[in-house]
Amino acid sequence: MSWLRRNLVIIIGVLVMLYILLPNLVVIAYSFNKPAGRYNYEWTQFSLDAWTNPCGVPGVCQSVGLSLQIGLIASLTAAVLGTMVAFALGRYKFRGRAGTNLLIFLPMATPEVVMGSSLLTLFIAMGIPTGRTTILIAHIMFCLSFVVVTVKARVASLDPRLEQAAADLYANEVQTFLKVTLPLVAPGIAAGTLLAFSLSFDDYIITNFNASPESVTFPMYVWGAAQRGTPVQINVIGTVMFLGALVIVLAGQLLGRRRNRQVA
Amino acid sequence: MAERASGDLVLTGVTRTYETFTAVDNIDLTIPQGSFFALLGPSGCGKTTTLRMVAGLEQPTAGTISIGGQDITATKPYQRNVNTVFQNYALFPHLDILENVAFGLKRRGVSNWRVQAMEALELVELAHVAKKKPTQLSGGMQQRVALARAVVNRPDVLLLDEPLGALDLKLRRQMQIELKRIQSEVGLTFVHVTHDQEEAMTMADTIAVMNGGRLQQVGDPGTLYEKPESTFAANFLGQSNLLRATVSGVSQGVASLDVHGVAMTVPAASLPDGGKELWLGIRPEKVRIISDSADATGLNTLKGEVTDVSFLGVATQYLVAMPWGRELTVVQQNDGMPRAQLGSNVTLGWVPENSFALDASQDADAGAEHIEDE
């Protein structure tokens, strides 16, 4: 009983983690399926077919490539713009602060269909042909708010005395920003960028409105494929992306630990 | 790039006002090159603000600051050859200790920064933790890193804002010795802010006592302690017994006083200008408990009852109640001699030359830092 009480948090934590991961486990399992027909719905037989040929379905790997590219550019751009806004909001008092806060928050409250379609109308009015560029613009727009919210918290908790110390130690404004401010806010920016990347990588509705036939992203591909049963390759790619993220973090951590050990 | 402008640090009419509140009020001060200067005063009196103006982190509302005759009032912090050891250390958490110390050197493009930074770390005996992060260090170690980070730049002036404020007593005393050693080794001008009066006295060549944004008194520790010019200085720098006295006459350089009906004397030279009323001050350690047999001629004496005895280790502190209600504090070194008992009636005495006289218009409790008015 007391064991249960002591470990309750761990037990609940593990259960919730399981809840979060359960669908991914299903996705992983079905990446090893060998469906009899063209629908990967029912478990039929274990097979590595899809794993040995992940790009086997036409277009799927191009779409992943495009999504990665868009996710990267969009999240990085949103990170830069969002960080600047976050600094302004977290650091300064100025007229229009409340309005700015509202403007940051509204896109999160706007239904995606609405955003996607009204943006498309705008692009046409502006004469911007749909495609990679318009997807990027849209993604940067909706990622911006998430970056701002994330980074602002970090900026607000930054100790201004550290910047003063840098100035005291002969660092001019630019050096102070690059050598002290930025590294200290970096974890917040990293978190915001990661969040933005995952939002961009996974967006369908807004993307679909602003895409062209040449710019089919991974979610668009999946959406289409899901209309008539997703090919096993999609599970493979989902699994690779999922595990890839984990491996990168683990590798980073191991590397960091090794470096620490060498120093110590 | 910082310009070398070695020489005295001079503040002229420096004032800093925040909206309606004047934090620093028209300060004139000359701090000779190479001296160890302490700025002492209660919380909120403007010490940090003064330092920040010298460092360039704050702009004076009025007045000028110069080093070695060169006016630096308008220059940016990074253009001044002044470094600060911040009250809270302000070490860069993302850099390791060596990088922290080397920060200023690198900014100035010093090429052998590694060698110089390691030397500075050796100076504070921390070379072995060069690769650790600040959070992995204890408070005392962090403080020394902050010191090394500032000292390594060989600034014209080193500002120390209560660098020992967060240390415990024992470590604090050791760091004081360390600071003194470093100052004499590298020969910089140190401006040291503290509100620990004992710290100021043991370390500084010159002490300035500040209150409410103004300088109260500037001088060497001995003079400030033995001859305070205000009740504030008298109370803030150590303890003082202040007795209400009326001058009854002056002859041959000696003033006769009436203290609650008891006749006393004080050197006439120490009398303040103005009226006949004054505060007669005497330090607790200057008061002796006189045995019945002893000769009390030439001493000012008072009789009272011992109401409290506390053993301080090195010394014992007595509170002795006077007939008019007020208590006198007496400190006697525990040199092995027998001492007074709680409740006994004793005679207190002191050499008139050891006392001082202050203008009676002041508040006797100024600077005594009562709990209510922190």
Place this chain on the structure above:
Amino acid sequence: MAERASGDLVLTGVTRTYETFTAVDNIDLTIPQGSFFALLGPSGCGKTTTLRMVAGLEQPTAGTISIGGQDITATKPYQRNVNTVFQNYALFPHLDILENVAFGLKRRGVSNWRVQAMEALELVELAHVAKKKPTQLSGGMQQRVALARAVVNRPDVLLLDEPLGALDLKLRRQMQIELKRIQSEVGLTFVHVTHDQEEAMTMADTIAVMNGGRLQQVGDPGTLYEKPESTFAANFLGQSNLLRATVSGVSQGVASLDVHGVAMTVPAASLPDGGKELWLGIRPEKVRIISDSADATGLNTLKGEVTDVSFLGVATQYLVAMPWGRELTVVQQNDGMPRAQLGSNVTLGWVPENSFALDASQDADAGAEHIEDE
């Protein structure tokens, strides 16, 4: 609900081990009800761990803890009638001062919590800030709130973990007086952790000196200070001069010693058991600088050169170099008498009864807390 179990706090064989490291090692201790007990020792010696076990925040690996004969070893913190004033105050930042103080009362369902909490705030003279938030208060005020928050529960035992550690000297001294006053007013058992030896001596009825998880010596402040039983206690509780000495003979209750070729005496009763080698200890304030004219009969004397003079305000501290290289520390109260000059040759002397002798097998620097080993 906390059970009332008034009476002595008794620790029996209490041990706390973290993996391989023993933080507290088999401690036996009885703290009488209503006493003011101080736990003194260097950083990391196990003071906090001991308190935490009494509070129930940590479980002893072995041993029992009881209050008034009732074993509380296995009870939860909230079931014990023990309260703690934490080292960092640990005030609840989201609650105002009154709510902070009333926290424990409300948890125990005391209905007139408001009245009691206000009384406690008046006790610490903070009734006027009842509606403020902790961050709006200065460090000293926060400390007093923490105290009120604990005292208001009238616990059997009040644990104070370096409550004054973060205060500056002046405020610290005032809070010490405050604490004493409250303790005598409410009559609780106080267990006070500190590593400020002066604080321990002025405040406590009984002091326990801890080192490396073990109790070194327990006693009243005077005895501990005047007759330390180890070099650790001698160095940790104030400063000590320790001289290497060899016993050359004992007669009529007086031992003759040879100290670097100088003959001295010490009461034979103070000799440790064991060999002929010993440390002769003498406190700096017990050493007098003897004028040439003075009579030195019956005193142990040494000659040396003054190498450092530092003015401490109340007193002056001298370092006097002995012919064999080591320096002796001498403290003389600034009672207005003329003192020795830097560089002059002086004779030092002390009454043999004021010195103490310790087993030579110990490290003379134990407890002197060098910078290297914080």
Place this chain on the structure above:
Amino acid sequence: MSATTLPVTPTQPTTAGAKPRRRRGARVPYLLLLPGLLWLVVFFVVPMLSLASQSLQTGDVDNGYTLTWNFATYADALSTYWPQMVRSLVYAGVATLATLALGYPLAWFIAHRSGRYKNFLLVLVIAPFFTSFLIRTLAWQTILGDSGLLYQVTHATGTEFLLTGFKDVLRTLGLINNDQLLFSPFAVICGLTYNFLPFMVLPLYSNLERLDHRLVEAAGDLYASPFQAFRRVIWPLSLPGVVAGTLLTFIPATGDYINSVLLGSTRTVMIGQVIDAQFLRVLDYPTAAALSFILMLLIVALVITYVRRAGTEELV
């Protein structure tokens, strides 16, 4: 990415300088804002304005719409679709509470009990995003289906009674209608909860990670039982994280409808689905636009009230 980060919290000011302050160079904040806000103005505000105008137009797709300031559309839209509107708020609200109930212990676990696996667990929370949400939501069909994973696992382990009991509870709560877990309010809320859990966990984590554990001990020392310590100390101190998390969850969840489409039934239609149909199928742009604005307005109003009550000063 360091373990101590991922802060999505409006924090308590931790240092004296944390509060926004006025600085010299009043132009600096505006320069910083310029590119980001310009982006938002051009690509969000302008379309929204044209949408606003659309909501007041009358006409049809073929013959075009004209601005007639027809506010009646708002009244009509609201009177027709208020049940879906209310349902969306309720589902999003319940899902938000569920993410809070599940996310809090998880965030606590990661912050205080996970040791060096902290980073790993944090990424594990966000990693599912990298597998398309559609596949993951479809996976819930596989899990919740009548003969799905849940059924098979309980069946194989002889613990079917657990599943039956669970269904009974849900039925009593009105979260399922018949014997099916899938295509029920329960499934929709379960999907919403699942999809937005990371948005709750991350801000909560960064808040709880900073919680001073000594305060919890102090509470215990002052006679607070573990529950009371949570209720009186931990919970109020974590409010900023709770507020950030609930906003990041509630706001997007209200407009979401993929979960309702794939996991719900005709009785779980959410407002996003209505807006989608008006936009795409009925081509009634004024109604769709009006519904969007009503939704946004409702959310903003709710959020402002909520944030005020929770005592966090700034919006998000």
Place this chain on the structure above:
Amino acid sequence: GSAGKNPTTGPGGSGTAPAKTAAAAQDMSDTEKVVNWSNWPAYIDVDDKTKARPSLDEFTKQTGIKVNYTEDYNDNDEFYAKVRPLLEAGSDTGRDVWVSTDWMVARLIRLGYVQKLDMANIPNHVNLQDSLTQVSFDPGRVHSLPWQSGFAGIAYNPKATGGKKVESVDQLLTDPALKGKVTLLTEMRDTVGLVLMAMGKKIESFTDADFDAAIAELQKAKDAGQIKGFTGNDYTKPLASGDTAACFAWTGDVVQLRADNPDLGYVLPQTGCTLWSDNFVIPALAKHKKNAERLINYYYDPKVMAQVVDYVNYISVVKGAQEILTKQDSEVAKNQLIFPSADTLSRAHVFRGLTAAEETKYNKKFQALVTG
């Protein structure tokens, strides 16, 4: 067959306003050997091994024209919403040809968004099934040629019905055994059409009142909790797993599902089923119109179409494909759902064309049902 009787009752593609003419762009076909084709997912033959698209590759090989084949047509409405602003603004959609369902073709023609086909470039158009040569949505077949066609009928999973067959729309909407486990299609013409026919109405010539009655019927079933949901193509998964007991479904899907799950039942109700076709159209301002027409021509070769049908399993719109397939893959050739008999075809009907006003009105009512 009788389904070939062209539904002449509707007002055709003309609506109330005369159809506008779509703008043509300068045709770059001769200089740019490409054609951009948007199609529905999984609507073309794929080599299951190499995952290549054999018929497309062959086309390129023959003509040197590269096909940018994009599967971004998931749903008529969604696709329309995507291209409408472009068409309305008079800009190029970036596509030379796509495949729209009949009623959508009507709308596109009405609004002047699609160009006339140049039959001179499509000599093979004569291979079009007779039954599809005259359609109300594109009188005279000047703007469109079908790609595939199919039925909407009733599919059921015996596992979930308890072995029971589901044979009529009435049963689907009322049988308590199916309660809460029925899905219908969000495609209004299929769902309402099947119900109208079950009510004895003709979908070629129903009235507003008929439409309302059908909606009321559906509403009743929905209120009774019979209907679980309205779906797009995503009805397949729950049907296969048995979470959906019975539903309206399209033929091609069911043929595919049966490969995994041979027990699945499929019924074309006696009261009638809908017949739809998805048609090639060339949007306004398409840059490679001639290439697109060559592509259409290519697929109207029975041999090529046989290859496609063999894979996608919808109804062939090209004459002669069955004969070819009978030789190659008799299974498919015998399948009633792919090559329906005359009897089967007699039950199939095409939803009448709607005027713009009707379309809006009906859509509104139907969506009120779906999202209500």
